[in-house]
Amino acid sequence: MSEVATHTPPPQSRRNLFETLGIDTRLLGMVIAFILICTVFYFVTDGRFLSPRNIFNLTIQTVSVAIMATGMVFIIVMRHIDLSVGALLALCSAVMGLMQVWILPQVMGLPLGSVAITPLAIIAGLLTGALIGAFNGWLVGYQQIPAFIVTLGGLLIWRNVGWYMTSGQTLGPLDPTFLKLGGSEGTLGATLSWIVGGLGAVAAILAQFQARKSKARHGFAVKPIWAEITMSVIFVGAILGFVGILNSYDIPTARLQRMFEARGEVMPEGYTEGFGMPISVLMLIVLTIVMTVVARKTRFGRYIFAAGGNPDAAELSGINTRLLTVKVFALMGFLCALSAIVAQARLQNHTNDIGTLDELRVIAAAVIGGTALSGGIGTIYGALLGALIMQSLQSGMAMVGVDSPFQNIVVGLVLVVAVWIDIQYRKRSGALK
Amino acid sequence: MRGDDAMTSNRGTPLVEMRDISIAFGGIKAVDHVSVDLYPGEVVGLLGHNGAGKSTLIKCLSGAYHADSGEILINGQKVNISNPRDARALNIETIYQTLALADNLDAASNLFLGRELVTPLGFVDDSQMEAETRKIMGRLNPNFRKFKEPVSALSGGQRQSVAIARAVYFNAKILIMDEPTAALGPHETQMVSELIQELKRQGLGIFLIEHDIHNVMKLCDRAVVMKNGQRVGTVNVNEVTDDDILGMIIMGKKPPQAV
Known part of the structure; x- marks a missing residue:
């Protein structure tokens, strides 16, 4: 009972780049x-x-x-x-x-x-x-x-x-x-932030290919593989870039010194540490x-x-x-x-x-x-x-x-x-x- | 189809029996002591003016309203239908005049609304639902392509076919159709009538609310006419003329064949 039943469906409009990328x-x-x-x-x-x-x-x-x-x-x-x-x-x-x-x-x-x-x-x-x-x-x-x-x-x-x-x-x-x-x-510190970022990146890729697999299982159209990879690169780049920026903000020296003193240690000369992800x-x-x-x-x-x-x-x-x-x-x-x-x-x-x-x-x-x-x-x-x-x-x-x-x-x-x-x-x- | 016997005949237990149903809204008796029944493989038309009480009566069966008095029997068993979930559990499916589609969701989400297929982890399984939707739409409306778009982007006929697919997919035994062809063109109307014939052959019982007298004569076995909340009468469609039925609707005049 569709209106297109009587005539042929219109030719599929050309998909632009962003549609292809999803x-x-x-x-x-x-x-x-x-x-x-x-x-x-x-x-x-x-x-x-x-x-x-x-x-x-x-x-x-x-x-x-x-x-x-x-x-x-x-x-x-x-x-x-x-x-x-x-x-x-x-x-x-x-x-x-x-x-x-x-x-x-x-x-x-x-x-x-x-x-x-x-x-x-x-x-x-x-x-x-x-x-x-x-x-x-x-x-x-x-x-x-x-x-x-x-x-x-x-x-x-x-x-x-x-x-x-x-x-x-x-x-x-x-x-x-x-x-x-x-x-x-309360921040995670540089190392832990990288670990969290890395896990996040892996999860993003896995989730993407999981979705692809599920679609393929039912025989639905999937994005071309280059599109999937492009998206993965964008995701991973965004996640790791964000973590990198947060890690590159150094904790002020005075505060670092207090942290070391609190642990009963002496801060080495020229020591720096990034905040990492809050x-x-x-x-x-x-x-x-x-x-x-x-x-x-x-x-x-x-x-x-x-x-x-x-x-x-x-x-x-x-x-x-x-x-x-x-x-x-x-x-x-x-x-x-x-x-x-x-x-x-x-x-x-x-x-x-x-x-x-x-x-x-x-x-x-x-x-x-x-x-x-x-x-x-x-x-x-x-x-x-x-x-x-x-x-x-x-x-x-x-x-x-x-x-x-x-x-x-x-x-x-x-x-x-x-x-x-x-x-x-x-x-x-x-x-x- | 049916024998030449009287309509409340010895055809066994009716699929649906609504006995002495009454419902009032703020003192206005929308449905006043009305009884109707429906047998397997039968299409019963519900006719009457706007405001005659057809939709209200049928909403007591679909669970949208709860009758003030009277009883409903399904296969001879007294049942209590207090919400749409109860009705669905009894294999009663309804195609509303408004279609009752969520315009912002796609066809599959609408088809499975309230009965989503889920993965073992309990998440909705969109791929599976889309696959099932493609299957049933392939049967009902092979030209249907817009599986990804929200149903607001569909034409009237396409929306109608989503609503029908929803009712048919879940193995309905009793189907309620509220003016299923009101918004459709001639070609689509034809497809709906073919579908009704097909479902009838499969042994479903169908209540059809319909204004178009030609559709009633063509599709229905019996017709129940209502006026001002009361039942004027019930007729076997092949025993009366268009004018008899129109007379019942307009004047409330009961022809001799009616009960």
């Missing part, structure tokens, strides 16, 4: 935009923008927003929104701060510096986030209150619940182990991979996209969309808590204004990354790139000395223009009617 052209556009931004700042800052030091800092600063942006993709894909992520981050941070400075050492009597403090604080934080997220999801899914309203309420509620719990006080000092999750305090960045990378697999390869992910594309169809296909809403919001809450760990450890204490305005940054990252507010469309890596683009703009403009109000104007413009380009692109490619 690169999503939208992703390519974003990568080019990102490279453009980096190039401009590189010249304006006389190369400082792309120094290993700045790249290191940039990645660390991106982590917190990027973690939440991966979850926001699912929320927006399901046609919801979460305005409470910044506030929830603050509450989770308050809970973890209280655990570290008061509940565990003073109420439960754990000795300061006990190995149990960090894991217990983290568990408490993650539970808080997931439970409040699930509660939001229940209000949205089962009580049918629009997510905008539920989370707008949450935006006003949760940060201030945290304020009451801490009486508005700054909490610190935090547990030394906990601080390692913030960025520069634990928080590794966490984000692993999370991105996991969330991408969830989105593409699990029923849970498939149902999120189905429910976003057509809620009625999902319901009629036997998907419990209400429970799905609860799960997606619970996941978002969990990610807020994860983000709170990184943010708090990076700032080295809990303050009540932690994560202020993060909801807007997170939504902007997801949207710049190609997530459609009308639902059903979005990618995890897009959101990650969106977060990176925003942080680069902000950090670059700060380096150049652009006035703060103007910085916000530029970020705002980028957000609107990015969505406009996206809509134009989808119109052309026929994904929008």
Whole structure:
């Protein structure tokens, strides 16, 4: 019953290079935009923008927003929104701060510096986030209150619940182990970073050829082998290049000296050591991979996209969309808590204004990354790139000395223009009617 | 096909019996004490104006609604269908008028939506699902090529064939088709009618909601006419004329042959 049944199918249009390589052209556009931004700042800052030091800092600063942006993709894909992520981050941070400075050492009597403090604080934080997220999801899914309203309420509620719990006080000092999750305090060091990078490169190649094998098994068309190899080279180059840059940022001499003294050794003359990959960045990378697999390869992910594309169809296909809403919001809450760990450890204490305005940054990252507010469309890596683009703009403009109000104007413009380009692109490619 | 006996005949146990079904929405009786039945290898047309209650009645069978009162029997067994999952478990498949496709997903994802094939590790097996989709589409619509595109990129007929493939793939015993040809051209309509004949030969029971009286006369064995939520009557299609049926639909006038 196809319309082409009566006449011959049109000749297959010539495939361009990127189609052959299997690169999503939208992703390519974003990568080019990102490279453009980096190039401009590189010249304006006389190369400082792309120094290993700045790249290191940039990645660390991106982590917190990027973690939440991966979850926001699912929320927006399901046609919801979460305005409470910044506030929830603050509450989770308050809970973890209280655990570290008061509940565990003073109420439960754990000795300061006990190995149990960090894991217990983290568990408490993650539970808080997931439970409040699930509660939001229940209000949205089962009580049918629009997510905008539920989370707008949450935006006003949760940060201030945290304020009451801490009486508005700054909490610190935090547990030394906990601080390692913030960025520069906890890095893998050069050797371990190379090992992780190497494993990542091998895994990338294996995953690619696994996919090829699976396609070939069913007799589907596969990419030409040169395309596979080109992609592998790009992947491996990107992974190892990134690790190389992080490794080439040397730990300051004074800090190295303190590290040696702490171990009771004397630092050799002229000794240098690279920071390597921060634990928080590794966490984000692993999370991105996991969330991408969830989105593409699990029923849970498939149902999120189905429910976003057509809620009625999902319901009629036997998907419990209400429970799905609860799960997606619970996941978002969990990610807020994860983000709170990184943010708090990076700032080295809990303050009540932690994560202020993060909801807007997170939504902007997801949207710049190609997530459609009308639902059903979005990618995890897009959101990650969106977060990176925003942080680069902000950090670059700060380096150049652009006035703060103007910085916000530029970020705002980028957000609107990015969505406009996206809509134009989808119109052309026929994904929008 | 059928003998010349009366319609609620001694043809054994009906595949489906909906007895005395009622459902109301905010005081409005959408379906008011309606009973219908369906035998294997039979096509029963459900007719009536928009808002007569056909779709609502049938949604009680597909699990989209839950009837306020009345009972449903499948093969003589009383069943409780409270959601679409229950209906699917009883081999009841539905092709909705809206097709109920997720426009952002490809044909295979739609065909297996809610019933994905998974690898031993529990991940969705897209290659396997695509292979199965290619197989069934090869049977239903050999010209179908767009396996990679989201279904929003498909024509009306192609979308329809995805929706039909979804219903047929999972060994339906009872098929509900809500205006399957409403959005189709003549050629595609022809293909749908051939498919209905084929499924009938295979022994499926089909409820067909249809506005086009010619299609009803051509495809259906019996026709149930509804008006204002009530059943006007049930007729054997080969015992009545077009005008008899139109009279039932428009005036609620029951011809002498009807029960």
